[in-house]
Amino acid sequence: MQPHEPRPGEVSFRPILYVVAAPLSGGLDDGEPSYLTDTLPGGTFDEDLLPVLPGIWYAMHLPKNRFETLDLPLRGVQAGDSRYSKSHNIALVPDQLLRDVDFLRRLIGPHEPALIIATDRAMADAALAAASLDFSLPPVSVDEIDQALLDKHWGSLADRWAAEWPADAPALDRTPLRWSWPIDGDGSLLPLQRLRRLMGSPLTVLPNPKTPFGSAHELRFTWLRLNALVQMELDGISPDENAQRLPEEMRRQAALTRTPLTLGVSGTAPRYIRFASGVDGVSQSTFRDDYPDVRAILVGHAAVREDSTGVVLEDALTPAMFVALANLERGWAENASAAGVRKLLKRLDESAAPLWTEDLVQAIKVASRLDIYSNFPIGLLTLPGDQEPLAGRLPISYSPLNPLTRALQFELSPQHPTDLSSGLTILIAECIPGADPVGQISRKGWSTVEAEMSTQPHVHVTVAETLTPTAVRDAIERVHPDVLVLSAHGFHDTSLNVAGLIIGDTPSMGDDFGELPPLVILSACHTTPRGGGVVSVGDLLIRAGAKAVVTALVPVLVQHNSALTSRFLRYLALAIGEDASEPATNVLDVWHRAQSSNVVIDLTYGNERLRAWSFRRDGTKPSPIEQFMTSDHGVPLRVGHLYEDAEQRLIEIAKATGDDAKVRNWLRVPGYLPESLMYTLLGHPASLLLRT
Known part of the structure; x- marks a missing residue:
């Protein structure tokens, strides 16, 4: 989407760039190949970028939009505006490209060029380059960066933009942030600085945090x-x-915020390290991933963009956690029983027990959503006191950290909101041959979806x-979809440590589909397993241009997958337009509603008799599943107890027909799998707006 078009009476400016x-010997596209059979680097990050990390951090201390140079009223600070880019748009380029003015002109595009570092x-x-392309400020060297330069740049930008504000605009605010380098790993310090500044009480002395949550509490x-x-x-x-009312009102807000x-x-x-070892003199002992400043930049940039709390937990994922995850994924693929999967999930939780500090648990309990930068699906872990994985508690999006150079480049690239409020064009690409029994089942499901959506x-x-x-590729070019559903078989090749799609009978890693729509749904098995650190099609589709990708960690049942995808598309349709009945306003929140409400399908697919009973209608009376929805x-679904409460609600429904004893038994034998929670949503789905 291009930057927001102003409504009558609105003030709108180009997003800042x-x-x-960076002094790169090659381009930024020389990173990890799609398949790990080629020579690998000795780690996850291109160390030629290390000299410019202070420059990236410095850019994040400058205004992310013109409105930050105004003394805004508190209601303006609180509300923000989801229609505009809220991130720092930072283009990370090889320095030899500064000589290519045509490239820079294309790079700038719809942005307002502010500064070259x-x-x-x-x-x-x-x-x-700065002179020929009318940058707002003269370029600076990384070695020049200090507090005095930051003070000067805030003042210069505020003064340059002052003449373009309407007469009734708020007064200018030239107050800068406080500069600090090196980064201390406090992921909330930068968003805290920005919020305090906007509220008129800027930090004059930076705190010295002793924990990753140092500024999180203050924020x-x-x-x-x-x-x-x-x-x-x-x-x-x-x-x-x-002054008298403030403490009481803050206590009230604590329960609401x-x-x-x-x-x-x-x-x-x-396993990722093993695949990266043994080439070019790289061994498991010399493999490098010790780049805390890079990960702090990723979290800080995202936290500022999303007005969120930022927390950086370095080296928190142990080899034992990845082994337990790989065992879960393998056990699921080998058709482990429901009891067996519960044991594997319990072992996963046991391996991750040290992760759950009191600070982290409390931070999650007051969060509206999680944006996770990690190579591990944290949503599979169970928060202490809960009875099911974290994915059922709140919306979660994932951005993988490996390879770290790619992660940094993707995070810094312009992330303008995508406005889908005018309607959705959905392309369901059936990639399974019609003779395949799975393909026959999926086609029936898509036919039902097509008929249902025809009424929207x-x-x-x-x-x-x-x-x-x-x-x-041809179908995408012909339809120009907003949403692409790829109905395919998935493959997980452990010999190459890759996971992808089978299109017809051709393996694909998604690099042959052309230009991708904002949202891609992979209706396929184990497209992004994480236990072995595989190169996955889900991650590569994000790299290829999708803003959000739905993937599965494990093999999934085709009927169940169809039910979950159908529910997701239905809720998306209900969230669009002035008459929307779905309260969620972005793709991430809609996905979580579909994922968490689908737990009843998990229950019913565990036992054929329970499934038949759940969907059976008695004359004109709604089926038990319709009654459930x-x-x-009398049994609300509590956060952290979805499955427990879903079971009890089904039993309450069954009491009306005297079937409660049978339903209890069907739920126990043979049990059910928490399949709906074995999916992940990659990328920036919260930036896909269904209403503005």
Whole structure:
């Protein structure tokens, strides 16, 4: 989507772009190949980028949009605007490209170029580029960065933009942030600085955190204070009464305030390291992944973009956790029983027990969602006190950390919101041959989806036979979808440590589909297993341009997969338009609603008799599954106890027909799998807006 088009009476400006030029010997596309059969680097990060890390961090201390140079009212600070890019747009480029003005012009595109930061060797090229392309500020060397320069740049940008504000705009605020280098690993310090500054009480002395949660507590306190002050203003409380009422209102806001939590959790699967070892003199003992500053930049950048709490947990993932995860994925693939899967999940939780500090547990309990930067699906772990994996508790999105160079480049690239509020075009690409029994079942499911969606005024569905990668590409070019559903078999090749798709009879890693739509749903088995650190098609589709990708960690039942995908598409359709009945406003929240409400399908697919009973109608009376979805029957589904409460609700429904004893037995024997929670959503799905 292009930057937001202003409505009548609105003020709108181009999003700001900062360029950081790195002394790379090659381009940024020289990273990890799709298949790990080629020569690998000796780690996950290109160390030629290390000299410009302070430059990236410096850009993140500058304004991310023009509005930050105004003395905004508290209600403006609180509300923000989801229609505009809220991130720092930082283009990380090889410094030799500073000589290519045509490339830079394409790179700038719809943005307002503000500043080039480079090393000393590229300053002459940076000066010529900045002058020819009308950058707001002259270029600076990484070695020049200090507090005085930051003060100067905030003032210069505020003054440059001042003449373009309307007469009734708020006063200018040239107050800078406080500069610090090296990064201390406090993921909440930068968002805390920015919020305090916007509220008119900037930090004058930076804290010296002793834990990863050093500024997180202060940031939450500041949000509670902001929300309390805004509420008292709305309630007409006079300034004289504010001080007296503030503590009470902050206590009330503590029960209401939920903010996103950006969580960086580092650690690499032993199998990934083994595949990276033994080439070019790299061994398991020399494999490098000790780049805490890079991960702190990732978390800090995301936390500022999402107005979230940021927490960086270095080396928190142990080899034992990846082994336990790999055992779970393998056991599931080998058709372990429901009891067997429960044991494997318990062992996974036991391996991760040291992760759950009191600070982390509390941070998750007050979070509205999790944006996780990690090579591990944290959502499979069970929060202490809960009875099912974290994925059932709150929305979770994932951004993998390996390879770290790719992760940094993707995070810094422009992340403008994508407005889907005018309607959805959905392409269901059927990639399984019709003679395949799985393909026959999936086609029936897609036919049902197509018929259901035909009644939705804001949605258009096309089902296409695409039995080659070229056919998938052609269908995408023909339909121009917003959502692509790839109905395919998945493969997990342990000899190559890769996981991808089978299109017809052709293996694909997704690099042959052409330009991708914002949302891709992989209706396929184990497309992104994490226990072995595989190179996965889900991650590569994000690299290829998708903003969000739904993937499965394990093999999934085709009927169950069809039910979950159908539910997701249905909720997406209900969230669009002025008459939307779905409360969620972005793709991440809709996905979580579909995933968590699908637990009843998990229950019913565990036993054929239970499934038959659940979907059977008695005359005109709704089926038990319809009753389950339309009323809580005195058993609301509690966060952290979804499966327990879903079981009890089914039993309550069964009591009306005297079937409760049978239902209890069917739920126990042979049991059921928590299949709905074995999916992950990659990328930035919260930036896909269904209503603005």
